[in-house]
Amino acid sequence: MDPQHVIRALGALAQEHRLAAFRLLVQAGPQGLAAGALAEALGVAPSSLSFHLAQLSHAGLVSQRREGRSILYSADYPAMTGLLAYLTENCCAGQDQCGPAAACAPASTSEERNVA
Amino acid sequence: MDPQHVIRALGALAQEHRLAAFRLLVQAGPQGLAAGALAEALGVAPSSLSFHLAQLSHAGLVSQRREGRSILYSADYPAMTGLLAYLTENCCAGQDQCGPAAACAPASTSEERNVA
DNA sequence: TCAACGATTCGATAAATGTTGAAATATGGA
DNA sequence: TCCATATTTCAACATTTATCGAATCGTTGA
Numbered sequence: 001m002d003p004q005h006v007i008r009a010l011g012a013l014a015q016e017h018r019l020a021a022f023r024l025l026v027q028a029g030p031q032g033l034a035a036g037a038l039a040e041a042l043g044v045a046p047s048s049l050s051f052h053l054a055q056l057s058h059a060g061l062v063s064q065r066r067e068g069r070s071i072l073y074s075a076d077y078p079a080m081t082g083l084l085a086y087l088t089e090n091c092c093a094g095q096d097q098c099g100p101a102a103a104c105a106p107a108s109t110s111e112e113r114n115v116a
Numbered sequence: 117m118d119p120q121h122v123i124r125a126l127g128a129l130a131q132e133h134r135l136a137a138f139r140l141l142v143q144a145g146p147q148g149l150a151a152g153a154l155a156e157a158l159g160v161a162p163s164s165l166s167f168h169l170a171q172l173s174h175a176g177l178v179s180q181r182r183e184g185r186s187i188l189y190s191a192d193y194p195a196m197t198g199l200l201a202y203l204t205e206n207c208c209a210g211q212d213q214c215g216p217a218a219a220c221a222p223a224s225t226s227e228e229r230n231v232a
Numbered sequence: 233t234c235a236a237c238g239a240t241t242c243g244a245t246a247a248a249t250g251t252t253g254a255a256a257t258a259t260g261g262a
Numbered sequence: 263t264c265c266a267t268a269t270t271t272c273a274a275c276a277t278t279t280a281t282c283g284a285a286t287c288g289t290t291g292a
Contacts, residue, residue, distance in 0.1 A: 003135065011130035013203075014123050015280085035239060048281055050240050055279095069238045069289050084200060087129075131250085151269060164251060166270050171249095185259050185268045 001086045005060070009083050012059035017044050018052045025062060025075040032065075032074030117202045121176070125199050128175035133160050134168045141178060141191040148181075148190030 013019050021038050033041075039049040053073055056062045060079045064071050129135050137154050149157075155165040169189055172178045176195045180187050 003132070007130050007132060007135060010126050010135070014127035014130045016119070016123060017280095019119065019123060019126070036237095039239095045282065046239065047241080047283075051280075054240085066288085071239060080203070084203065087196070087200065133250095152267095155269095161252065162269065163253075163271080167250075170270085182259085187269065 001082050006083065006086050008059040009061055009079070012055045012061055015052065015055075017042055017049070018056055021049070021052060022056060022061060022075060025073055026077075026080070028074070030074055032072040034067075034070035034072055036070065038073065117198050122199065122202050124175040125177055125195070128171045128177055131168065131171075133158055133165070134172055137165070137168060137189075138172060138177060138191060141189055142193075142196070144190065146190055148188040150183075150186035150188055152186065154189065 013022060020042055024038060024041060025033060035049060035053060036046065038053075039046045042049065044052075053062065053064075056073075057064060061076055061083075062073050063076050064073050066072075129138060136158055140154060140157060141149060151165060151169060152162065154169075155162045158165065160168075169178065169180075172189075173180060177192055177199075178189050179192050180189050182188075
């Protein structure tokens, strides 16, 4: 994982609404949530949230798919795991006593996902 | 760990020079590195680095102590561990299959440190 | 085809962030 | 005391980021 990518991911999470949105998506699982549902849950204008979701998407932390009129966003668990791994990579000066960051997999329907 | 604190920490790490500085400090261990040594290693103007170190310090990610003319900065491992814990807290919708983030302790002179 | 709905894109604007050089503060040694 | 070293603070500036409302783009169903 290259540093620029890590910085984008950290920057994407370092904002009140985006961190909250990401947490909701992580909890929502692979099915995800519609942009509108997120906007309402967070109390943010749709156009504002769209901007934030684009940031998260650009950082590779969320993915989107259309379903009817809605666009469903879902957390990208492998990306999250990769970010944690990078942060702990230097931990203990390379000696992996800390162990790698725990893999982050969705609780349900985990059978359809490969966390490489 | 409250969300505002988490955001400060993430924001502190979401910058090229600060992320690099923090990594160097994590690798340097509890003894830390002088501000000047960091500035030279990163190729950043001293006043610029001072600004960045203040951000990291305000986020609670590093601590400082004076030694002679130098000010030595060192990574705050418990803070790092707390940050990772927060990020994984929501993982798997609360079911801790992911396990908590691995504790991050310095490799050497670990006898003088309490990672609660 | 048309109207309603869900979401994004586009401008404009306000706020926060990063950089630099000069000046100020603190320490150590002659 | 005086000077050199190490670092921070300050002010100015350019850049990036966040917000909102209006306009636009897809999709659905009558």
